[in-house]
Amino acid sequence: MTDVSQSGPEPAQPTVEQQTVQEQQPAQEQPKPADNQPVDAQPVNEQPVDEQPVTKADFSLMNKFIRSTLLNSTHDVEIIRSDPNNPLYSVKTFEELKLDETLLKGVYDMGFSKPSKIQETALPLLINERKNLIAQSQSGTGKTAAFLLASLSRVDVTQKYPQVIILSPTYELAVQTYEVARRMAKFNSEITFRLVTKGQPVSNHAWTETVLIGTPGRMVDSTLKYKNANMSKIKVYVLDEADVMIDTQGHKAQSMRMRRALPPDCQILLFSATYDDEIRRFASDIAPNAVEIHLKREEQSLANIQQFYIVTRTEEDKYRALANIFGTISIGQTFIFCQTKKSASYLTQKLSNDGHQVSMISGDLTVEQRTQALLDFKEGRQRVMISTNLMARGIDIDQVTVVVNYDLPVDKGRIDKETYLHRIGRTGRFGKDGLAINMISTLDEKRMIDELEVHFGQPIKELDPNNIEELEKLEQS
Template identity: 55%
Template sequence: MSQNPENTWSAAEAKENQQEIAKLVDNLSLQKDGEAKSEDDGVDVSNPADASLLQKIIRKGLIDTRSELDIIRQDPNSPLYSAKTFEELKLKPELLKGVYAMNFNKPSKIQETALPTLLADPPQNMIAQSQSGTGKTAAFVIAMLSRVDTSKNYPQILCLSPTYELAIQTGEVAAKIAQFSPIKLRYAVRGEEVARGSKLDDHIIIGTPGKVLDWSSKFRVFDIKKISVFVLDEADVMIATQGHQDQCTRIHKQIPTTCQMMLFSATYDRQVMEFAQHIVKNPIVIKLLREQESLDNITQYYVRCRDQDEKYQAIQNIYGVITIGQAIIFCHTRKTASWLAVKMTKDGHSVAVLSGELTVEQRLAVLDRFRAGLEKVLITTNVLSRGIDVEQVTIVVNFDLPVDQEGDADCETYLHRIGRTGRFGKNGIAINLVDSEKSMNVCRTIEKHFGKKIHLLDADDSDEIEKIGS
């Protein structure tokens, strides 16, 4: 990555780095350390950090969520209020200019709620949870940049990400917003080295825990006791991953007690939230409530089949009768997805496959073609159960119903899967192919969980199929 002689880069140089940053991201292979394959069935198991990176790259803009925010005011003196415009936040003029350069017209829901507290004086700690695509990164980046005192030439802000690529992503956002200010940023990631005995004069360090520990403890190129803002991005991954947790805890113990702490993540399970609240003193906790599990505009069906071949025949029958805009078909394994793609291609269907062995670059190419309508059918594993919005998707097929590691119904994944249709207020169709009593039990469990009828569909009856497409 091109840098100035001191091996640093200013925010104003962001544009020069864009192509090289893009190459770094494009060359990332999620298969490298993200997806494991079980000995028996080849089930895709995505690395949470890599999955988060893919979501950030997939997003073309902020998603429009109907969800409400659950705000737990653990500090009774919190000035928490909602800012409907960026001007209300009283940002420094150069940062406000950078925000608008990002084409942000108004704060997203997580931004309008979190930023007034993050920018208030005295500084307040926060644990925030909001789904992918809602603007979390920009929220904490704006807060970070606002806390910088450019008259002090030493690191004041420390932001940790679980992987090299996610750190680059965060740094890219920070550089764009700060492009009109004199704020200097530094990556503390693999490949970045500092001379022994030197001292950093950058204002913000964005990096991974291992490299940050090396720079602060081993090489002492910056004084961690002067850090005034500490940010954990993808906090659930950082806390739940044993190696990261140990490193983050060591870093946390070295920062001053007066340091403002910000933890941001898309998800927190109970144990992770408990640990977060243990290490963050008197936090304001903000949670974006789960989107209403309303499936009113998605009609659900199930088809009884004897085996995989009958499942395929059911798909053929459905395609032969009703007009389908675009469809996403979910399979449990890469092997099944590949088998189905070959069968459908031979029968003349325009098919794309997206699964875990593809690099990010390959995945994005597949998604771009599907969005453009060049392929009508996208066959995928759970790697795409959430995060893609394609208006033309009219039908979702669960070739295999989603189950957890114990083989029980995975209702959350089911909701995300079939939620790929029925978007933008349109009607959608979800069809579940059931080939055993076990999968029938999974289907019944899902039906009971959501309280929405899953109708029996006779895939051999063309008149019945025609009705679902009308």
């Protein structure tokens, strides 16, 4: 296997975090409420979080880095095809696909022992029937390996010209796909690769590499403007991360330009983590008469997440309550959410000073720094991850056992139910039991807890952080 790529990654640009309009102040001290009374009335001091949002592309890249193995998924696969009378079949082993021995060896060398849920359904369609495919699935389901295996199996190594084009929305995602493809083809030196991204020298020479992997803008220039590849000879056209693609200015139009230059029998494969109306229209335009596979994201059930709230009076009480929990029970990997960056920074410093393995993830980190922080957390080098709403959704880490809402998620003075669901959904994943603890100090916040109970139909019980016996029971439950 040989490859041609550019000289190296370009330096990532840091994500700029804006200053918050109003930073969090400690709660005013108030009398301790009676055991059977709600917290004393105190207005909620809404804290806007003015962080730069993480892009879909950044979330996708971080998930690719932290997902070194496949999810142990029991997700249902929904299949829609234009010919309902044509029976579907799946495979349970890679041998059933009659793959080239070098590709089969590469698949096993990558650590795949058997097809994932999406692979066992998609691969027969892609390799044996050569159908157009639209697939929706999350990171860690094996979709990258699926489209690479299908693409590489179509390469005629006796023909030294491009036969496969794979598009990713960003340079970093293209490099990830490129590296995975090289690993898969490591035992076949005749399958060759070219990375087609920014910074690459421009020429009018015809390329001899069989697989092109890159970003839409540079790929359009290379294939349509400089004629580095004969588009009439392309057999497979892949659009990965299509939801990110159409979210990026110009990429949608560039992808369609390339599609129109392809031969009628070119196989089109489109993959997307989401499947809203915009994606649906784009997919039907670019991949007509395609088989659709929807790998349903795990239904978020709160039934296996125990939810509690803790009443505190002051900011110092709030921290002591959290410290008591950490000091009494073994809670494993923990996500702590704060409403502002200032609150998150304060808590990170306090916990670190008290000897806890803790890291903070925020909008002023580059995607590489965020990814490293997540890897440290995932692999157990850090036991506690502190964040604002920045990481409330989009990242899948299945080792989290506890989520602490150090500040409740509030939007315009009201409890943000969707963000609450995404926050505590970091735990209790893939059928495992989880624990969610909410810290409150005001009457309004107690009303928000009541509102969450009614909305989700699940109890949220009061927890006394000074009751060692109660905390020990919590650990045993």
